[in-house]
Amino acid sequence: METKKDLKLAVLIDADNVPYANVKEMFEEIAKYGTPTFKRIYADWTKPTVSGWKNVLLENAITPIQQYSYSTGKNASDSALIIDAMDILYTGKVDGFCIVSSDSDFTRLATRLREAGMKVIGIGEKKTLTPFITACDKFIYIEILKKEIVSPPETGKKKTLKNAKKTVAEPLSKIDPEVIKLLTDSITDLADENGWAFLGELGNLMLKKKPDFDSRNYGFAKMLPLIKSINRFEIDERDTGKHNIKHIYIRKK
Numbered sequence: 001m002e003t004k005k006d007l008k009l010a011v012l013i014d015a016d017n018v019p020y021a022n023v024k025e026m027f028e029e030i031a032k033y034g035t036p037t038f039k040r041i042y043a044d045w046t047k048p049t050v051s052g053w054k055n056v057l058l059e060n061a062i063t064p065i066q067q068y069s070y071s072t073g074k075n076a077s078d079s080a081l082i083i084d085a086m087d088i089l090y091t092g093k094v095d096g097f098c099i100v101s102s103d104s105d106f107t108r109l110a111t112r113l114r115e116a117g118m119k120v121i122g123i124g125e126k127k128t129l130t131p132f133i134t135a136c137d138k139f140i141y142i143e144i145l146k147k148e149i150v151s152p153p154e155t156g157k158k159k160t161l162k163n164a165k166k167t168v169a170e171p172l173s174k175i176d177p178e179v180i181k182l183l184t185d186s187i188t189d190l191a192d193e194n195g196w197a198f199l200g201e202l203g204n205l206m207l208k209k210k211p212d213f214d215s216r217n218y219g220f221a222k223m224l225p226l227i228k229s230i231n232r233f234e235i236d237e238r239d240t241g242k243h244n245i246k247h248i249y250i251r252k253k
Contacts, residue, residue: 007034014101110135126214171219
């Protein structure tokens with residue numbers, strides 16, 4: 001998915017269906033795609049189950065929206081979020097939406113927003129069901145946004161914090177035959193007469209085919225190291241004539 005720093009985004013958070021632990025990292029991720037112009041979070045704030053969110057609302061300038069649960073088993077916050085999303089859509093003041101939830105009930109909303117020409121980014125937990133994921137232009141798993149934990153220096157040794165070992169969370173998924181096929185097929189779709197595909201276009205096409213594709217899901221910060229680890233592809237780094245800028249092309253061996 002191409003990033004646009006001037007993309008105006010409405011960030012709508014379902015407090016009932018996402019954890020609050022990594023809010024700062026979540027907004028740092030959203031900043032890669034645009035600027036949040038609306039930041040709203042929905043819940044019945046009288047319930048103790050959402051009390052953890054209250055400490056982070058002011059720090060991140062998120063507007064809490066109160067929605068009482070009028071009956072048992074019904075999620076009134078979902079309805080409030082959907083109504084607000086449509087109201088914001090019709091104002092014409094945003095270019096896209098970021099729906100933060102693991103609830104597949106927002107599938108139709110994501111589809112409707114995209115039909116209106118909006119970019120839709122979903123953020124939720126790995127447990128999120130496929131229909132909501134595929135309804136988004138891009139879906140990001142909250143689990144990969146956790147910051148690296150820096151281990152303290154070993155006792156009795158001169159070891160600075162800078163050189164301390166870093167513990168990174170386990171990859172969410174393994175590189176399986178399905179991922180390799182997705183990569184191989186996408187290279188074939190984009191290849192020139194010599195079989196080369198431009199890495200930037202390759203990443204965008206794979207995202208269109210699989211909105212939750214992200215190299216970080218497999219333990220790699222970027223896509224190129226992931227491709228190198230598979231060891232089935234040739235890599236050609238071509239000079240562009242600009243200082244330290246190269247275009248990277250991939251083809252099957």
